[in-house]
Amino acid sequence: MLQTLVEFQRTIYLALADQIKLLAAGGGWLAFFSFLPMGVVFGAAHALTPGHSKAVLATYLAGSDTKVSRGLLASIALSATHVTIAVLIAVLSLPLVSLALGSVGRAPLLEDVSRALLGVIGAWMVWRALGHGHSHKHEGEVVGFMAGLIPCPLTLFVMTFAISRGVPGAGILFALTMMVGVALTLSCVAVLSILFRERLVHLFDSRPRLFDLLSRGIEGVAGLVLAGVAVWQVTSN
Structure with a gap:
């Protein structure tokens, strides 16, 4: 399955590289615009591969009391x-290269910041599960932003190639369509x-005390997982 997705991407x-080459050689934008919908498919397929903070998103949403509408906003x-972030790194690559980029397609500094912030969210979820604090209206979106750092x-590769061919606008447009595809999958x-x-909690809603314990238990476990993964990833680098 994974290999199929990789080959598909x-x-x-x-095909995108060919389109960018044609555009850079003086071709019209019409052909490129007609290719842009493939960016949605590209992004959706790419988001199915490992990474993209899917586990973080799923863990947080499974452990919080976020509703579907807020969950969609978080994704x-x-x-x-x-x-x-990938587009900005590519566009500002020269001043950022010594600060943020460690190897092709990675930004270790931003990765560590993201993981540390998610660790804080995990600790907050554990604290709340113990009976302290309460949910905030835009908490899910904040978690989404932190995970997205x-x-x-793949966006970095697309942008770098487009910039190297002198058509950064093409890279940005394709990145926007990729964003739609990634958002659909997430x-x-x-x-x-x-x-x-x-x-899961509906099975226990006729027993309020057990329901409350279950809800807090799920949130606490989810918080521990987030915090634990964040600590492990930061310390293992």
Whole structure:
């Protein structure tokens, strides 16, 4: 399955490279615009591969009391940040290269910041599960933003290639369509996570005390997972 997704992405990327080359050689924008919808497919398929903070998003939403609408906003915030950060790094690569970039397709500084912030969110969820604090209206979007600080490596490749050919606008346009595809996949993850949690707690809603314990237990475990993964990833680098 993973290999199929990788080959599928490679096929689209090679087609995109040809489109950018034609555009750089003086071709019209019409052909490139007609190719842009493939960016949605490209982004959706890419988001199915490992990474993209899917596990972080699912863990947070399964452990919080976020509703579907807020879960969708969280997934959109994650997708937008994930792709936008990559675009900004590519556009500002010269001044940032010594500060943020460690190897091709990665930004270790931003990755560590993102993981540290998610660790804080995890600790906050544990604290809340113990009976302290309460949910905030835009908490899900904040989590999405924090998780999205890890830049999309494929967007970096697309942007770098487009910039090297002198058509950065083409890279930005394709990145925007990729963002839509990534958001679609992550939105599915968000909805499934929330429906799973709601289905689980619904089994106990006739027993309020047990329901409360279960809700807090799920949130506490989710918080521990987020905090633990964040600590492990930061210390293992």
